Amino acid sequence: MKKRVLLLSAICLLSQCAVVYGEGEAEQEKQPWLVPYEETVEMHIANAESTTAEWAQEGDDVTNNVFTRAYKDWLNVDVITDWVSADYDESLNLAIASGDLPDVFLANNVQYTQLVEAGMLEDMTDVFEENLSDFAREQYDAVPAVVDAYRVDGRLYGIPTLYYGDIDKPYYMWLRKDWMEELGVSAPTTIDEMMSIIEQMNEKYGTRGIAEDKTLDNLLGIACAWHAYPGIWVEDEDGHLVYGSIQEEMKQVISTYADWYARGLINPNFAVQDSEAVKTDVINGKYGAQPFLQWWGWHAGTNVVEATGNNNSYFLPYAVPSVDENPVLYPLVFPNEKVLVVRKGYEHVDAAVKLMNLHLYVDSEAVKDGLIDVNDFHYYTTTINFLPFNVKPTMGDYNGYYQAIEYKKTGDPSVFTYSGNLDKCTTAEAFLNSGDTSGTIGGMLQMYHAQCAYSIGAGIVERDEFKRDAMWGAAPEVVNSYGSTLDDLLLEGFTLIITGQQPVEYFDTLVEAWKAAGGDEMTAAVNEMYRK
Template structure:
């Protein structure tokens, strides 16, 4: 009898277990279904956008480091604060290769990798490479992982710069995290002037375009450095006339010309700025200035570093450049010659008032993930960490942004991106804190800027001369803020992915553009060659690109 009861009990137990397992199986199926549906509440709860990978994951990458990057003592490309953070967050990161130099060198090496089919798990690409890799089906679709993992801070960046995400989207799918920049401060031009030279030649700060031209001529012919030699020239210029450093974008803007960007005309159509009639007038003026010695007679073979040497060595008195020019090379000029003084001004328009200046597209480069990599969300999480460690509740700006010796540690990060108006906000907040003598409301980056400006203003620390000129109350960012508020900043009008013809022809067209513009300025080609350039540009692919760009433009309405 006991045995029968025992068997009955066992059968009942087995039946109960079977029911429970069946229920668990159904729940498991439900959970699996939930996990595969990005927008379900359960998945949103289980995902931690700032959480570490547990167990750790292996990740291969390629890395680009600019020439100006230096590391704190004891640190290196593979041993620094960001590398330590990635390790802490469960990423075993190994670099297939690293390029320290120019972006051209990096992308050339990446082209070799792409051609061989051997690409790392994560890499930075340019727009042409992005298009090429998407068409070759070599990249992970990031649409869902962006929606699931991106923090509100990261999504907020793309809400302010929606064209950035559009440019990484193909057939409705997101294939990259755009490397956004605070472009209003990074590339939008202002006018820099040696104010000590202004006094030497008995001229006042420029209010009109004629004032600018008069100053340029005086800086060239009236011995502003007082050494008894005619060895100075008015305006700094490198071999990259457009979008280089220093470029002539600001001078072109003074004439109402907007090279290398797409801008809406009165009918709402997008037109290419480099082929508009205003460019011809600006180029004619540049050729005239070159002939009169106001430009370096060898600018066509000098890169930005060589031009910077001229600025540092008291040979140039005027620069059309971005806000950060104050920190390099103008700060080096001040440290070499303590009597050197620089002022920053809005660029006057040839038509009176202040010129409307151009702001390039906010994302020229992109972070992508190789197709088949198991954890494509890694690029989104790295973007989250970058914003969190610089600006979030757990920020440690002196460790991950800029250290107390002025070394930009943020450049060590593999994935980085910034809000387009970040620098404007910083300048505004710092100016307010300086006025009130109260930095308590500043975020870590702003507080760092505030401290540096005080070090210069109160202690005369020339290491922060450039910081004061860039972000101080009378600095470049405040000049740009006024232009921004007045609607005098025009941004790139095309925000789509590279069109088919762009992928095939843009590099050739850009090269042709730079070559003919250089020849015109040198006097090796007449100004009338501009009209021939416009015709050739249209025939060699520009007309088709214009059509494709405007098809995209029409689709946005």
């Protein structure tokens, strides 16, 4: 610890030298934003509570930790936490109502719109452009559409905190590896082949078809195989925006699912089970197939391996085959949830941007540059989540996949830009080489295994096989006012059709009910706001 403090103060000195003597120090040339303020900048923030943090020192907590010290030591910014809440959005609403805002904080999309309307935020357009680090710029340049969604009359009143990239979003069909090998089947190229594998698993291993729960999330996730896009807005031939869940393709999807259900190819109890109950059954070997996102390994994978005691019993992801010759386009809802904003009247808007740079820097090169001891790194990664400056690298996972390939070839750990990805690969190696299940196999199935999720996902990103939600940004007010009730109406109807309590024709009745219940009103509002 003492060593680190020395190191830090040395760097502070160096950076001050850099200010005085200009471009004397190569290290500082790389990070021009990493220059401490001459006078201490005071900044009040608000935090969500953390359940994951590992504290580096005795007495550390949400308000005082490795990051608050880094802010002070590296940039001379004194960050003071005004309040911490487990129910952050609710607390922030109260703070907005009382007008007593922190200097810098995170708002959700609805709050952002309200705050901009009320004129309570600083304009960040120029400060954002001027103070962004190169690395941060790379992340924002990858997703210009996300940044633009926050512009109001061309001005930016907040900075989206981004997400882990489009590569995160597609659903795959996960199939159990050892059973596929025993059955002697290979990767399915058509939906019929896929279902035949699941049927064989049912017969041979007594499984219950596709693991699904009452939300229908998993099955709706692979509806894109039929070019149906439930839950997002799409453009029809005339350029009108229409809701994907009520289109003709969706009827075909639901009728197919009803057929599967009747043939025992979908969990017979899906209508009443929640995802936890289904997960328990997946772990207990009652399923060999589950449509899921790239993080299935974290969801159930490690537990399956532990429960079976068989290191070959994990599932592997397969791209869902298209019903016709057209490629599958994966639905992409507007991915950004939080915006970093600055209260009107706060002077150091640039400090907020710099702290954001700092977070991305910690996530990437700070260890390599020697600012963080590699043994202390996990204190940073576990603490990072709840702080408002936590910007996620949109290119992190995509680059990580290719860096993992490089690493497998060369064994050189320095290929990784994000240290988190190195962890994923070393735990994967420990599992594959010595059957060590003490770590998770999530990382292995995400980006290390030859048949990992990103081996499919990277191609999807490169070919840009995405269907972006036409409602790209905050929803119109009327959409919010219906909450989830309109989707629930459809979910109820889909469930009745799939379980055979209603005929397929009921779909048309359902669509009419949806329109009458407010769907028409919603469609008009979305068209007014987003139609080009």
